[in-house]
Amino acid sequence: MDSRVLELLNQLIVLVIYGxxxxxxxxxxxxxxxxxxxxxxxxxxxxxxxFFTWYLKSENKIR
Structure with a gap:
């Protein structure tokens, strides 16, 4: 899987726990x-x- 998808899944799991x-x-x-x-x-x-991580990855600032 793409690293962006894994990071989004990780953040969504954290948000579910907070919910x-x-x-x-x-x-x-x-x-x-x-x-x-x-x-x-x-x-x-x-x-x-x-969103900050997603933005930086979409701008190819970080890998």
Whole structure:
């Protein structure tokens, strides 16, 4: 497989894990500010990292 596909799959797995954590916090009503901030920060960081890596690879800046 192409390395870009593997990196996207890796990031999607991370996002699914963050989604599971967020849904468990919502269903157990343990949604306090610190847990929400850490989880949302992880989701935003993963998405930004995924698109930044994809952009650099599409511009052939990195291999």
């Amino acid at each position: 599971i954590v967020m849904s468990r916090e919502i269903t157990h009503q343990t949604l306090d500010a610190l847990n929400t901030l850490i989880t949302l920060g992880g989701i935003i960081f993963s998405v930004l990292l995924m």
